[in-house]
Amino acid sequence: METPANRDPGASPDAIQRHYDVGYDFYRLWLDTSLTYSCALWEPNDTLESAQQRKLDYHIGQARAAGADHVLDVGCGWGSALRRLVDGHGVRKATGLSLSRDQVQRIKALDDRRIEARLESWCDHEPARPYDAIISMGAFEHFVKPHLPRAEKIEAYRMFFERCHEWLKTDGWFSLQTLAYENKSEDVPGQFSENVILPESDAPRLAEIARAGEGLFEVVGLRNDREQYERTCREWLSRLKANRGKALDLVGSAVIARYETFLKLAIVGFHTGMISLLRITLRRVPARQS
Numbered sequence: 001m002e003t004p005a006n007r008d009p010g011a012s013p014d015a016i017q018r019h020y021d022v023g024y025d026f027y028r029l030w031l032d033t034s035l036t037y038s039c040a041l042w043e044p045n046d047t048l049e050s051a052q053q054r055k056l057d058y059h060i061g062q063a064r065a066a067g068a069d070h071v072l073d074v075g076c077g078w079g080s081a082l083r084r085l086v087d088g089h090g091v092r093k094a095t096g097l098s099l100s101r102d103q104v105q106r107i108k109a110l111d112d113r114r115i116e117a118r119l120e121s122w123c124d125h126e127p128a129r130p131y132d133a134i135i136s137m138g139a140f141e142h143f144v145k146p147h148l149p150r151a152e153k154i155e156a157y158r159m160f161f162e163r164c165h166e167w168l169k170t171d172g173w174f175s176l177q178t179l180a181y182e183n184k185s186e187d188v189p190g191q192f193s194e195n196v197i198l199p200e201s202d203a204p205r206l207a208e209i210a211r212a213g214e215g216l217f218e219v220v221g222l223r224n225d226r227e228q229y230e231r232t233c234r235e236w237l238s239r240l241k242a243n244r245g246k247a248l249d250l251v252g253s254a255v256i257a258r259y260e261t262f263l264k265l266a267i268v269g270f271h272t273g274m275i276s277l278l279r280i281t282l283r284r285v286p287a288r289q290s
Helices: 013-020 024-028 048-062 080-088 101-108 150-167 206-212 226-242 244-251 253-272
Strands: 070-074 093-098 115-119 131-137 168-181 217-224 275-284
Touching: 013 101, 024 244, 048 080, 048 131, 048 168, 048 226, 048 275, 070 080, 080 093, 080 115, 093 101, 101 115, 131 150, 150 168, 150 206, 150 217, 168 206, 206 275, 226 244, 226 253, 226 275, 244 253, 253 275
Parallel strands: 070 093, 070 131, 093 115, 131 168
Antiparallel strands: 168 275, 217 275
16 A cells, blocks of 8 residues: 555654754753653652653563564654663564654664664655564654544544554554543644644544554553553653753743643643543454455
8 A cells, every 4th residue: 555745644744843853952851861752651659760661661562572573663752662672672673763853863873783763754664574563652643633524534544554554464463652532522622733832733532543443453452541641741841840941051941831831731631531641452453354
């Protein structure tokens, strides 16, 4: 199936870079040391670092990726999952896709032959051979633009699942993490789609994800960890405030205000249940069914 770049239904490279290319040193002030920019998986007495490593290990486990020959990370960030795959779980090669120039450059600077970072949309990705497993954390939110009718959103998500189905080996697994709208009327604008910090992006609903994957992937596991993401955002906001002086020197007050507003809105959304955080374990259906 061909999906030309001009059919990409999600956020443009410019929109992605507006958010993720603010500056590596800025993100280092308030993310954990691995620069994992997605919801952690907390247990009592955790640090942000230990909770983020537990999250990475969780998705690697759900994707049955340990010891694999080749694993794909769609929306790989600054490479924390790629590094964990090869250093902690014996994966021989890990490939990551990102539309952020800064993220791809930082991963390439590792100069690790086991890790490949590609400045590439999932729409354009054509692997040389099938993957054993796929992981995607915090990228699905960027796969459709705001205000699309539900049918068009589902069609866009299905395009993505069709590509993942083609990329995976017959017995492959896929671990997906995404924000999702939960207890929110469809008539009320989404805070993420309306907020300038995530331009050209919108969150899905669980029913849209399930419908899009029918006949392609079996849902084997599902968690709603919105309280985990509330805690993660609170920790990020606390770290950003604690390093405000350094952040001012790096990016200025306007950028800091955008991110603080974004994190505060997220905290309210997760606390009230308007937004959920879904972790979905998917098993490839061997024969595609219509």
